[in-house]
Amino acid sequence: MLGSLLTALTAAVERSQAAGRTTSERIRRFETEQLTLHVLAATVVFLIVLPVLIAALVSTKRAGIVTSIGDLVPGGHALSNYRRALIGLEFWRFMLNSFVMSVAVVVGKLIVSLLAALVIVYYRFPYKNAVFLFILFTLLLPVPVRFVPLYRLTTELGMGNTFFAITVPYLASATTVFILRQHFLSIPASLVETAKVDGVGPLRFLWSVLVPMSRAVLVGVSVIMFVYTWNQYLWPLVIINAENLQVAQVGLNLLRGQASTGEVAWSMVMTGSILTLLPPLALLMLFRRQLLETFTIQQK
Numbered sequence: 001m002l003g004s005l006l007t008a009l010t011a012a013v014e015r016s017q018a019a020g021r022t023t024s025e026r027i028r029r030f031e032t033e034q035l036t037l038h039v040l041a042a043t044v045v046f047l048i049v050l051p052v053l054i055a056a057l058v059s060t061k062r063a064g065i066v067t068s069i070g071d072l073v074p075g076g077h078a079l080s081n082y083r084r085a086l087i088g089l090e091f092w093r094f095m096l097n098s099f100v101m102s103v104a105v106v107v108g109k110l111i112v113s114l115l116a117a118l119v120i121v122y123y124r125f126p127y128k129n130a131v132f133l134f135i136l137f138t139l140l141l142p143v144p145v146r147f148v149p150l151y152r153l154t155t156e157l158g159m160g161n162t163f164f165a166i167t168v169p170y171l172a173s174a175t176t177v178f179i180l181r182q183h184f185l186s187i188p189a190s191l192v193e194t195a196k197v198d199g200v201g202p203l204r205f206l207w208s209v210l211v212p213m214s215r216a217v218l219v220g221v222s223v224i225m226f227v228y229t230w231n232q233y234l235w236p237l238v239i240i241n242a243e244n245l246q247v248a249q250v251g252l253n254l255l256r257g258q259a260s261t262g263e264v265a266w267s268m269v270m271t272g273s274i275l276t277l278l279p280p281l282a283l284l285m286l287f288r289r290q291l292l293e294t295f296t297i298q299q300k
Contacts, residue, residue: 013135044133044226048252054072055274057072060075060081061075061081062075064265082271084268085268086275087277091275092270104163109171109176112172113176121186154239160239178217180214180221192205216289220287220292220293227283230249230280237250248272255272256269261294
């Protein structure tokens, strides 16, 4: 019996040691996987940020010409370059035009999209689902298909080379309508019934109930729309001829032409690029939580 007990104790010790080795191996494997994931994530982030870093470095140089890795060091002309771009070349005017255009488009899109989502969710009318599918169908139309008819319509209405030409065509947004519709569907129906009993009208219900309950989503959608409008280049380039009405993205091309001896002033181009990057970046960092919540609702 003593021999059997010793054998059992030996087997138990061996199993315990084997389990300890297995646990230790699992921990080491988990740590290795986590380290690999962190290295891959850091590499991807570095590759994404690298062009911005290069642009920031070039914006501090006199000429901005990079021919080797040794040229990627900070220069001593950052303050003069940014002052020349903003004040000397009046790049502030282009940025102001982009800001005014983006704010006007965001406000207009919110009003139109809120009304459209309100009707689609809370009203009953024939072929409501077909209307919503038609709105989504506009997302499938590529930009070249819409560009020529939109240009002809804008010029025939006499809005060419005006502020309305770069704002009115962007006031309708199928994406914003879809996101707001998904969010309104998640709001309890009891609120609608309570509002009907209390005699609350649709516009008051929208302003007093839906808007406060959708504040985070509206902020996230506004950030998306602002960044999208801020980055517009092709349409303002075609429809606007007056230089004082141009936006920042087109103004970058005008900075490119400001060069002595016929060479491209890359330092000015990169300076303008960094300046145009700052407003959207500030919004994304400031409202990142609301933006993530908006994407979560869109996935639902």
